[in-house]
Amino acid sequence: MYRIGQEEKDAVARVIDSKKLFKVNDEAQETYHFEEELKAYFGTPHTILMTSGQGALTSALIGMGVGPGDEVIVPAYTYIATAMAVVAVGAMPVIAEIDDTLMIDPADIERKITDRTKVILPVHMQGYPCNMDAIMAIAKKHGLRVLEDACQAVGTSFGGKLVGTIGDAGAFSFNYFKIISAGEGGALLTKDRSLFERALIYHDSSAIAYFGNQLESFTTAPFCGVEYRTNEITAAILREQLKKLDGIVHDLRKNKKLLCEALGDKAKLIPSNDAAGESAMNCTLRFDSAEEADRFANTVSGATVPINTGKHIYSNWDVIMAKKGAFHPLMDPFRMAANRAPDYTPDMCQKSLDILSRCAHFGINPDWTEADIEARAKEILRGLQV
Ligand SMILES: *Cc1c(COP(=O)(O)O)cnc(C)c1O
Numbered sequence: 001m002y003r004i005g006q007e008e009k010d011a012v013a014r015v016i017d018s019k020k021l022f023k024v025n026d027e028a029q030e031t032y033h034f035e036e037e038l039k040a041y042f043g044t045p046h047t048i049l050m051t052s053g054q055g056a057l058t059s060a061l062i063g064m065g066v067g068p069g070d071e072v073i074v075p076a077y078t079y080i081a082t083a084m085a086v087v088a089v090g091a092m093p094v095i096a097e098i099d100d101t102l103m104i105d106p107a108d109i110e111r112k113i114t115d116r117t118k119v120i121l122p123v124h125m126q127g128y129p130c131n132m133d134a135i136m137a138i139a140k141k142h143g144l145r146v147l148e149d150a151c152q153a154v155g156t157s158f159g160g161k162l163v164g165t166i167g168d169a170g171a172f173s174f175n176y177f178k179i180i181s182a183g184e185g186g187a188l189l190t191k192d193r194s195l196f197e198r199a200l201i202y203h204d205s206s207a208i209a210y211f212g213n214q215l216e217s218f219t220t221a222p223f224c225g226v227e228y229r230t231n232e233i234t235a236a237i238l239r240e241q242l243k244k245l246d247g248i249v250h251d252l253r254k255n256k257k258l259l260c261e262a263l264g265d266k267a268k269l270i271p272s273n274d275a276a277g278e279s280a281m282n283c284t285l286r287f288d289s290a291e292e293a294d295r296f297a298n299t300v301s302g303a304t305v306p307i308n309t310g311k312h313i314y315s316n317w318d319v320i321m322a323k324k325g326a327f328h329p330l331m332d333p334f335r336m337a338a339n340r341a342p343d344y345t346p347d348m349c350q351k352s353l354d355i356l357s358r359c360a361h362f363g364i365n366p367d368w369t370e371a372d373i374e375a376r377a378k379e380i381l382r383g384l385q386v
Helices: 006-018 030-042 053-063 080-088 106-112 132-142 193-203 212-216 232-266 290-299 350-357 370-385
Strands: 046-050 071-075 092-096 117-120 145-149 169-173 186-190 282-286 359-363
Touching: 006 232, 030 046, 030 186, 030 232, 046 053, 046 193, 046 232, 053 080, 053 145, 053 169, 053 186, 053 193, 071 080, 080 092, 092 106, 106 132, 117 132, 132 145, 186 193, 232 282, 232 370, 290 350, 290 359, 290 370, 350 359
Parallel strands: 071 092, 071 117, 117 145, 145 169
Antiparallel strands: 046 186, 169 186, 282 359
């Protein structure tokens, strides 16, 4: 979380003074306005603010009608929450390789498609966009739906379009580690009315009680859901955060450009699916060997080899790898007769493990001064010489 201060304090005070902290109050206030502002910013007809990014992913899959018997293709490099959302709806995550961009490899998506595949779930990691042209073409060819995990990429674009709005649905996270934040929070974006209706019913166990008027216009019959409903304080903070997004992305891009210019051709960046569209919160360098990447990460403060980022690597998704899909055996998708349990092995995406071992990344700060950038460039250039 980079920029938060007086505006957010005032927003929280506004909600507390109103004594209306519940999303569903008589005159819908902060949540209603935030959702309207989000729709306007992203040019999307439907959105739901909720408690988390994983909640948004799960609700989107429910919205698409995904369940037992279905397969969803996810990348080998993403936070475990992506795969957990698939299991949460009773479906099977099928894990695909990444390519040199560190995003899901479109060629491997095609290889992983079976007669059970319903959804492709590309993940825009660390503000880098996936190759959405290739992914949308594959989805069209095979009649699949696309859910974009844009939890780490609010404000990133691909081919001039904001990610999260290109597929059938997109999910954002506003937890503490993301580009804009309320500590926790998530949002679902979609142009699909029926997906929206199902996700709305699912994400709020009280939808039937509180959205009475809205539900009358629904074509979806109500069903039992869970509770991912947001609150007015989160929404009020996020209204201020959204106003800051353009400024943050602008300054991240400017600072990454200045840093890269100072590094010159000594630093080899990973290839990008759309360099201009990156939100530039991150800089990733590639190396000829894992040893070189390790040496660099050990010398440069804040630099990390992605293979060491724990639960972002499929082979460390312990509960998924162990096929422990639920709190009760009869509820466990990995044991359901409708599903074909996948054959996961730690080395099944060896290409991804190799790529993730041969690069190193570090964060960009939107508030760096020119002197900070110069000092950072010097440290990185030193790190490249060891
Ligand atoms: C953060 C994150 C999530 C989950 O977001 P929460 O708000 O913590 O539930 C999902 N996918 C990716 C890629 C993430 O980085």
